Each structure stands twice: as C-alpha cells, then as structure tokens.
Amino acid sequence: MTAPDAKADLHFYLQSARDALLWKLDGLSEYDIRRPLTPTGTNLLGLVKHAGCAELGYLGDTFGRPCGEPGPWFGDDTEPNAHMWATADESRAYIVERYRLAWAHADATIDALALDTIGRVPWWPDGRDEVTLHHALVRVIADTHRHAGHADIVRELLDGAVGMNEDNTALPSDESAWWEDYRSRLERVAREVAEDA
Helix, strand or coil: HHHHHHHHHHHHHHHHHHHHHHHHHCCCCHHHHHCCCCCCCHHHHHHHHHHHHHHHHCHHHHHHCCCCCCCCCCCCCCCCCHCCCCCCCCCCCHHHHHHHHHHHHHHHHHHHHHCEEEEEECCCCCCEEEEHHHHHHHHHHHHHHHHHHHHHHHHHHHCCCCCCCCCCCCCCCCHHHHHHEEEEEEEHHHHHHHHHH
16 A cells, blocks of 8 residues: 555545544534533534644644644633533634645645654653654544544434434334344343343
C-alpha cells in the first residue's frame, strides 16, 4: 500500500465515524441531544463537541498548525470537562459548525503532511510528547469511533435508532418482536449462568 492509499484509507474511516456521530443528532429535540444519560454525563452534543476538540488538538496544534480561533473549551480558565457538554449559549448549529471546521482543519493537515511527520502533543509530558501524523490520525480515528459507539447506545436509549446511518443499521432484524425474543433469551442465559456460578 502506498502512502497516498494509506492516507485515503485512514481518512475514509475517520470520515465514516464523523458522519455517524453527527447522524446521531438528527431528528432529536434540544433536550435529548444535551441530556446526560450516564452517571458521568455522557450526552450526544457533548460527544460531538469533544470530537471537534480532539481533531483540533491532535491534527492541528500537535503539528504546529493551530486553527487560528481561540480554543474556548480548554485552558486554565475553563472548568473541568467543558469539552464534554454544550452550555445553554452553545447551540446545536454552533457545535456542529465548529466540528465541521475542525474536520476541514484536520483534513488540511492530513493533506499537507506526510504520515511520518513528527509532531508534539502539547498536553503530554515533555520527553514523551512526540507522535507521527500516522499515530495521531489513528488515535483520532479510534477516539471518534469509540464516541460514535457511545452515541449509538445513547441514541438507542432515547428512541431506538441504531446503526452507522439511517440506511445502514448492520443489524440482523428490524422487527421489534425479534429483538424482544433475542433480549429475553440473553436474559435467561445470564440468569442461568449466574445461578450456576
């Protein structure tokens, strides 16, 4: 595989995760996209906000390519976890627009630099802060897919919508009776094993 092919493959998987993450917002109310559905506050709009921050950091600042806009979600003056939720003043449109700007900035870095280009992660300890663009890109892909998975579960809890996108659920059935039977079978097996343990 040549370097341009490797870049194209990596970019394809990054973009598929980006698209999946944004699709999870479609059709939901402002309340539902902001609603914390885990004990640690995981929410859909916060996941998008975090993904944008990760791209700007790992595929921008790390390679001496800051986006030129102030980073309002990090720094000494921000509260902990500010990058994981949207304030009342941060609209869905604003967060999505910032995420798309982060994509464009990250894509420009990917296009401009070779995969073996060395960067320095500003928030990692000195002496252990060097990464290649390849490493940073794989890290961002993994992180974005991980959070797209979180978003998939949160969205399923909200309204049952699942999958990579509206046309690709990758599930064996879309029949609710099939899923009720399947879930009941899993519950029975879990109870049987617990009783025998």
